[in-house]
Amino acid sequence: MMSEERHRLHWITAVIELVKTLKEAILPLIVIVVANGLGREKTGNFWLDNISVFIFGLFIVFTAVAGLIKWKRFVYWFEDGELRIEHGLFVKKKRYIPFERIQSLDYTEGIFHRPFGLVKVKVETAGGSGKDQAEAELTAVTRAEADRVSREIADAKRMKRMPSAEAAETTGTEAEGVPPEVPEADGAPARTVFRMENRDIVFLSAISGRIGLIFSGMAVLMSQFSDILPYELIFDELAAFVKFGVLIIAAAVLAVLLVGWVISVVWTFLSFYGFQVAFDGDDLFISRGLLEKKRITVPLNRIQAVRMSENPFQKLFGYRSVKVHSAGGGEESGAVISLFPLVKRDRVNALLGELFPELDLDAELARTPGRSRPYFYRIDFVWMIPVIGLASWFLFPYGLLTLLIVPAVILLGMWQHRSGGWAISGRQLTVRWRGFALQTVYVFRRRIQSMEERQTVFQKRKDVATVNVSFKSGTGASVAPVRHIDRADAERLMDWYDPRDRTGREAALEKGRAVHE
Incomplete structure (x- = not known):
């Protein structure tokens, strides 16, 4: 049983709520004030001539009162392994969030927080309600109080893992595809593994x-x-x-x-500014920002895939960028997160190997067959021909310059064909493709939500197919395409993902042959 002492937010909450509401409504308010103040003849009636000013003033007063009410009526406390929140004046709302459901606490230090040593805390759960909505939000609390919540959550999760860990030790077995838990020392501080230089x-x-x-x-x-x-x-x-x-x-x-x-x-x-990544064995802590400091927490067990990208400008100077796809809701901690926004190419493998030692970053990729090259640019003629035709007709002779689109698109398609590839390394799938930037995704089989094989009528002539690999990203899904590969390789990918499917097909085929004979 934890302390049931009620805690309130800092009084600066009222000011933050006022500024937040004014920021969201400033443009409509300006339009109302300006529209009522310009081009209108004076009637001589003081109240009617200044109605826009009164509307603006009443809105500010109403917003300020609403902020005060939220601050006075908002309380939170800890009881029975839960974070409990109560707020509201006329309609009281209560929310109980068990610690084991909380995935992360994201900190933000705005210009109103720093003078008082405060932070805004966003509580993210696995079932977050959307991109811009957290499960709960503590608008302004002290850093010590925010760290206290974090410690309580970590302790609750550690206690929950102990029985399963003891059971695994007793049986000596491990579920297929599930890595063992990373041990965490009690109270072990997070260590910085990456920091971006100002240059x-x-x-x-x-x-x-x-x-x-x-x-x-x-x-x-x-x-x-x-x-x-x-x-x-x-x-x-x-x-x-x-x-x-x-x-x-x-x-x-x-x-x-x-x-x-x-x-x-x-x-x-x-x-x-000040971008850095810290790691404590279970969670990644990413902090950044100068005017508004942010720190998001990314649990390792929520990471679904690692994506490495390299555009031509980055390649020219020897850089790459790395992002991770995380499951759940939230503004940043539940979507595509910049892990290393810009990092030297020769440091990437060492950094990822430290955070994700199970990743095979040097898998040899199977290349896309040469006969599938036309599929990378042929479909683009569907939009190129009408554009070139209309431009050449209406903008003659300068419109003929649009013919240069054809070789540019063909060269881009050939570039994309040469860049594509895939590899299977045990339980890991590596997919590489190119739009303009080169993308490489590393995902484990247990993290793949679905795998779809597609073959158009035109692809069937060359015996090639496309496989779309879907994995969770935020509250939705992201797709890594394995485009225009051999049909046999596509079948191999599908069998690797779900070998039972091939077994069922072969059994049905054998049964059909037996009936025929």
Whole structure:
């Protein structure tokens, strides 16, 4: 029986809730205030002329009161091996979360947490409710209290494992496909196994590709003000600007792209600053961030697959990136997690071997047969021919330049064909394929959710097939494709995943032959 003492959140919770709500509603509020303040004639009525200001003020007051209520009515305590939470004013809500169901505790230190030595704790369970929703959230607690919850969870899980460990020791047997538990010393501190240098973070920021998110955010922001933007004036200004010539327009576009790229570099650098990975035998602890520090916990037994990627820019400078797919819900700890966002190629095997000693990282891959090469680019003619035809007709003669798409797509398909491969190493499957970046996935048979063999009419002519390997990633699934391989190899993969299927087919075939004879 644990202490039943009720604990409250820190009073800064009320301020955080106010800021959070204002952040989510700021754009609609600005639109309301501006729309009611611009283009409206004054009526002389003080209340009517300032109605938008009153709406804004009432919203802030209501939000502040709601934050205070949440802080005052939110309590949590520990009882009978459970984290128990109670909150609500008019409708009281209670939530009891057994420690053994808790998969991880993710810490976040925002600008409101740091001055008071606080953290936000997200409680993640195996049945998380979605990408952006945790099972429970402690908005602001002391670091000591958060660590206390973590220790209680670790102790509860360790006590639960002891009977099964003793039983395994007594029988001397182990279930097929299930590795033995990693022993953990009581209170053993986590050790840092990987830390990104600032120069690597800068390089990652330069090639991160977040510029697309920047311009998408700008488009969303512009759409919020679509009703009040003077589009006619903007169009007239653009028409006048076009008269300056192609070079001026190109320079302006490059300037906009440069500004967007600089913003994306700064954003990525702030997000990954101080990135490091720690390990205590059972869990991985990934921390990062400058303005907002985050620490997520990834239990090893929830990791479903390891993915290694290498784009041409990374390969040029000798880098790779590694991610892991984890099962469950949550914002980060239940999806695709950056384990090593950027790491030197010669360090990858040593780091992964330390964290996942059972992985075979040097398996010799079976290559895709040469006769399947056309399948990697032939389907692209379905969209290329209409695009080239329309562009050549309506934009003649410059539209003829779209013919260059054909050799580019063919070369990319040949590149993808050469990069593909797969290998079986005992209970492990290795799959390699290429989109633009080279992807390599390592997954154990017990982690595979399903394996599907597909063969189109065109593939049947060349006796090739595609096998899609699905494994859990977050609350959904991720797929590793083994594309256009020999039909015999596809059957071999299916037999490796479920040998009973082949046995059943052969038995049915023998029975049919016997009946015929």
